[in-house]
Amino acid sequence: MRALVLSVVMLMSAVAVAQTQEKQRPPPPGQPTGPSQPATPVPGYTTGGPAQQGGGGWDYDDWDVPTGFRRQGRLVVVEREQIIERLARMEENLGRAMERADRNNGRDNRELRDALRRVREEMNGLRQDVNNAPDLRVFRRRPSQPQPPPPPPAPVVQPISxxxxxxxxxxxxxxxxxxxxxxxxxxxxxxxxxxxxxxxxxxxxxxxxxxxxxxxxxxxxxxxxxxxxxxxxxxxxxxxxxxxxxxxxxx
Incomplete structure (x- = not known):
């Protein structure tokens, strides 16, 4: 039992440390620092910043999304393979913890097993979302509103022949x-x-x-x-x- 609890605590600590390191990781060159600074937009997705922030008028809503994809938050760019690899490692650790919990029959182990099962379900849902996420290259900026045709050129005035x-x-x-x-x-x-x-x-x-x-x-x-x-x-x-x-x- 103590070994099981210790394993779970170590797993949760590792996740917390990873999250802390992620927050403290220095930004790439050109990235603003500080909690109040906006993130540097992805090249090709911006033309100067949101209009509400005094920029050139770009907005994430200016991008079309593939059919069947419903965006519910802010668009970001991640590497799918990296996320899948990290999820696999987390699931492996969770599987080991659940195996240890199954070898015990106490009430605390059942509650812990249920908690770990819920975590695994969340991970499976996240994996499915990552697998179904559209490729960045299928996103296209919406065409701008059609511009009115230019006025016809002024007729060339010539005197009578x-x-x-x-x-x-x-x-x-x-x-x-x-x-x-x-x-x-x-x-x-x-x-x-x-x-x-x-x-x-x-x-x-x-x-x-x-x-x-x-x-x-x-x-x-x-x-x-x-x-x-x-x-x-x-x-x-x-x-x-x-x-x-x-x-x-x-x-």
Whole structure:
């Protein structure tokens, strides 16, 4: 009996010493020390620390788990073979202790035998969990939320081509009166852009200053090189017309 108790005490002491050594084992290089310091995350599982701790926003919940595996705590990385080997040694020691307890028939031995049996059951459950644990390589980071497509590039704005300009000038020239010429111009303006020299060519197709001013009013919102607006004053003879032009182009 004394030998049995001594064996159990030695086994429990060995487990306690192993746990103490595990707690006191110095951390690997780069691992923070101290009870309040968080553990260094596993490389590849982190991108800077949890968002709630001011990090880059990674979280263990960002990882998908295999089908049928239900995670109930924090994920860690262990070597399966090492855990199985240690469990085997513990089970061997427990088996020896239970054999000694079976050779005795006292009440205390029955209670001790029941306690050892419960320990073995826990060890068997732990072994099963370790054996069924998925390999680390089957874990994959969940894909990030799909990003909205980039906005389409801004269309390249080009002034009216020379060929299209000549066609427009020809259509304007066919009209006899200013109102007709303006109607033709009005149909072309919404779909084209113009340069100041092109505007001057269009104004030459008009005979009266008022018609020219109306043409500038149509064309000015579609003019690309407004820095050359001063050239438009040459298309007008009278100061009153030039004053109205200044109000239109703001220069």
């Amino acid at each position: 020379e060929g299209q300009l000549q066609q427009l000038l020809s259509s304007i020239q066919k009209e006899s009166f200013g109102d007709g010429k303006l109607r033709v111009l009005e149909t072309a303006v919404p779909t084209q852009y113009f340069l100041v020299p092109q505007v001057l060519k269009i104004l030459q197709r008009f005979s009266f200053g008022d018609d020219k001013l109306d043409a500038v009013r149509m064309l000015w919102p579609r003019v690309l090189d407004r820095e050359n607006a001063h050239q438009l004053y040459g298309a007008f003879k009278f100061e009153g017309e030039k004053d109205q032009l200044r109000n239109i182009i703001g220069r």
